[in-house]
Amino acid sequence: MAHGLKTITPEQKAFYEENGYLLLENFVSDAWMDRLWEVTDRFIAESRTITKSSGKFDIEPDHSADNPRLRRLSQPAEHDPVYREFAFDGPIVDLAADLLGPDVKYHHSKLNFKWSGGGEEVKWHQDIQFWPHTNYSPLTIGLYMSDVDDEMGPMGVIPKSHEAELFDLYGEDGNWTGYIAEKDIGRVPVDDVAWLKGPRGSVTVHNCRMVHGSEPNRSSRVRPLLLHTYSAADALTLEPSIVANLPLSNTIVRGERAKWARFDPRPCLMPPDWSKGYVSIFDVQQASKDDAA
Ligand SMILES: O=C(O)CCC(=O)C(=O)O
Numbered sequence: 001m002a003h004g005l006k007t008i009t010p011e012q013k014a015f016y017e018e019n020g021y022l023l024l025e026n027f028v029s030d031a032w033m034d035r036l037w038e039v040t041d042r043f044i045a046e047s048r049t050i051t052k053s054s055g056k057f058d059i060e061p062d063h064s065a066d067n068p069r070l071r072r073l074s075q076p077a078e079h080d081p082v083y084r085e086f087a088f089d090g091p092i093v094d095l096a097a098d099l100l101g102p103d104v105k106y107h108h109s110k111l112n113f114k115w116s117g118g119g120e121e122v123k124w125h126q127d128i129q130f131w132p133h134t135n136y137s138p139l140t141i142g143l144y145m146s147d148v149d150d151e152m153g154p155m156g157v158i159p160k161s162h163e164a165e166l167f168d169l170y171g172e173d174g175n176w177t178g179y180i181a182e183k184d185i186g187r188v189p190v191d192d193v194a195w196l197k198g199p200r201g202s203v204t205v206h207n208c209r210m211v212h213g214s215e216p217n218r219s220s221r222v223r224p225l226l227l228h229t230y231s232a233a234d235a236l237t238l239e240p241s242i243v244a245n246l247p248l249s250n251t252i253v254r255g256e257r258a259k260w261a262r263f264d265p266r267p268c269l270m271p272p273d274w275s276k277g278y279v280s281i282f283d284v285q286q287a288s289k290d291d292a293a
Contacts, residue, residue: 020162103233103255123179
């Protein structure tokens with residue numbers, strides 16, 4: 001394309017910058033989807049042998065060998081070459097380069113399953129407080145691995161919230177909750193929510209300051225959303241412990257390593273010390289809900 005973008009139009013790029021999100025339907029080919037499903041089915045089969053959440057599999061309390069109920073496969077790119085190829089060379093990397101390039105860095109990946117018949121909600125939150133960086137370029141690209149409709153708990157985003165307030169994700173007792181407190185949510189225009197739905201192969205993009213979340217999956221179909229976070233190469237992480245055991249994190253996937261770090265003057269909330277343990281957003285949000293109850 002004459003404007004140098006490979007996957008989107010200049011208007012779509014401007015939409016992302018203004019609104020903080022994008023939805024691109026049918027973005028990933030069937031050939032890629034078949035390869036990703038082949039490996040995902042293998043991981044679902046492997047999860048039948050586990051009884052406790054770990055750094056790899058996050059499971060719902062009633063997960064069993066006969067009836068697997070996965071919340072998340074953490075860091076798929078670290079566990080299998082097909083996922084890794086998708087993260088480093090798949091079509092979403094061109095999309096990341098169009099939005100962030102020319103120099104782009106991979107941060108982490110996760111596959112949120114949101115199982116059928118009640119797969120858990122994700123409360124309103126912003127991502128960057130979980131993994132602060134020197135600037136707010138990080139963004140997450142989500143791939144719907146199945147057709148997703150309203151019943152299935154699609155990703156919801158609050159347009160333009162990436163340019164508004166950054167919220168404190170600690171509760172009144174000083175513990176990390178991972179979500180925006182009831183007392184603060186009135187400052188978010190939640191009625192403006194855009195629910196991002198689409199057929200298998202559609203992708204979502206949201207900026208790291210974007211307020212977003214999703215409802216429980218009330219349908220009889222699983223809603224797998226494969227998420228990858230990338231940043232401009234000049235965004236350096238301020239809390240390395242969340243990715244300390246991830247060899248692939250900080251890999252440059254396009255262009256060059258940054259010579260200069262870029263600092264955004266807006267402050268960023270720091271998370272707890274993740275080296276003391278982190279399973280997933282479902283785990284922290286649900287645990288703090290149980291504590292509150
Ligand atoms: O899976 C979803 O619907 C939302 C995912 C999300 O917000 C997260 O994992 O941070």
